[in-house]
Amino acid sequence: MMSFYFSRLVEIYPFFFTGLWMTCKIAFISLFTCTILGFVLGIFRAGDNKILKFIIGIYVAFVRGTPFVVQIFIIFFILPEWGIQLDAFPAALLAMAIMGSAFICEIVAGGINAVPKGQWEAAVSSGLSFVQQLRLVIVPQSMRVILPPLVGQYVLLIKDTSVVSVIGVMELTRVGWVTVVRIPEGLMVFSLVGILYFSISYPLILLSNYLEQRMAVK
Amino acid sequence: MLTDFNFRIIMEYLPLFLGGLKATFFISGVSILLALATGIIACSARISSIKALKYPAIAYIEIIRSTPLLVQIYFLYFGLPTLGLRIPELQTGILALTLNSGAYIAEIIRAGINAVEPGQLEAGVASGLSYLQRMRFIILPQALGVTVPPLLGQAIVLVKDSALLSLISVAELTRAGQIMTSERFMPSEAFFTVAFFYMCIYFVLKALADWSQKRLIFREAY
């Protein structure tokens, strides 16, 4: 019986690679959007404008305080009620963008706040504009504190793409879920899914560990 | 939009939500305790010098960290029956959460132990303290300060992770929202209520985590 299923699994393995490809697409786009949004939000979050900090704080609290699957349901089921009809794939990207940028925002704000105040003063005293201060003096120094947790967050985001399977996006986890109905060998199917996720996550985890060590020594 | 928000419906479904909330508490509570035990065992294996303990522990931790929780849940849910083990969804879910958080807790504890300066241990050895005494008086009190806040953080993560159990039909808070949506076609009322409950849990746990961070940092200062 098992060998029968195993041979069927071997037949259908290209299906898994399309799922993996979809996962990579979602992950890649999300990493890009979350990083940009996260940096912008993080810079304001570390800034002086108290109202802005408060608003961003509420947004971050909502994202961190609710499960991602609930956020996805809200975006997919509730937005149509307000007139915004989204297909599953764009809805998934939107949900990832909202969730990921909140976490990256906190990491970036933490990094900027870690730069000694004296660096700001030295930059200010030379007459540099605010944007110049950030670009030339503050952000380069904050990267040391930001990079390791940022890469760690990327790993988390890749794993979180699995949750978008609930709204029907045919990424790797959904491929497994759909497959296991016709090939009821749960262990085999999801081991394969797991191995494929492992192959894209583990290198990033190693990178994150390496960065953590390198940044600490300096 | 808010004028159409049907609070009456929410009141009607309140027992369902409260039941789901209770279930979420139960699932999270049991899982975090079991995960703590798992984490302590896995960590001990991880830092031991016996290869037969160390390498399986490393494999366990790295596999858990590199694969999504949902995949782990499906792995157990669809996989265990093929081994002849027919376990109800609730227990399967708790098992998945336990194994998942256990790996992360093992790493948190390991970081806490590493945070204690080796010089302290040397002083302990020099005074003639035994291994257990050094653990008890030197390492564990100091590791605690570094460990408790991230552990509370992991508890917060676990509560949110428990929402995924709704996808294997476990009757908890998120599932309550799904049920109400499918019965009444009112996703706004359903999921905003669900979100509200999760936010309440989050703020309580976060306050606890922040308080513990302040209190324990003070303890480290001496």
Place this chain on the structure above:
Amino acid sequence: MIEFKDVNKWYGKLHVLNDINLKIEKGEVLVICGPSGSGKSTLIRCINRLEKIQKGEITVNETPVHTRTTNLTKLRAQVGFVFQQFHLYPHMTVLQNIMLAPVNVKHMVKGKAEEIAREKLVQVGMPEKSGAYPAQLSGGQQQRVAIARGLAMSPEIMLFDEPTSALDPEMIGEVLDVMVNLVSEGMTMCVVTHEMGFAKKVADRVLFMDEGKIIETGTPGQFFDNPQTERAADFISKILTH
């Protein structure tokens, strides 16, 4: 060149600057001294608006500093500042540290900025260190680079906030030497310091502050040999016997 008119500043309830009235002329070297917490650092930090004032007016070259329409970029290009903790940018080489402001604030061409930077490095006595990073330099060397960084913008005024207080004793001399040379070139300088030898040698005027007020002012000769107030006399005796 710099003028303080009835300047007052509070940190919450603490009155850190109390009715400060002061004029600093072009080419003058002013040394400000006093016990900790006297407000001397705060005073010079108000000149380039690192700190804000609540009452009164400060003008630099007749231009008010603390109004909403003040052109801060222009102001800070005219006023160089040297910090007690140097605050060199750790991720840049010495040369890059010095060139940063001229290139980005004055929009100077890189070639010209580099020329000027090297000139200033020679002026502070460290031409060979242009490619080094701050972490590779001693405290005294870092502070000299910080002075070069301030000079690169060709300011009309140089402010020093306890420039040698964070240095080991054997390095204080090299920094003070650079500052003495600056004086001989006619730079307007305002220096907060405990180095009384420096004050006696080059200061045109000494200002003594305590509890936010200017207690006494005079030439070094007048101040050190013949202090008018008891607090000043007390301070001088404490400073000179350690």
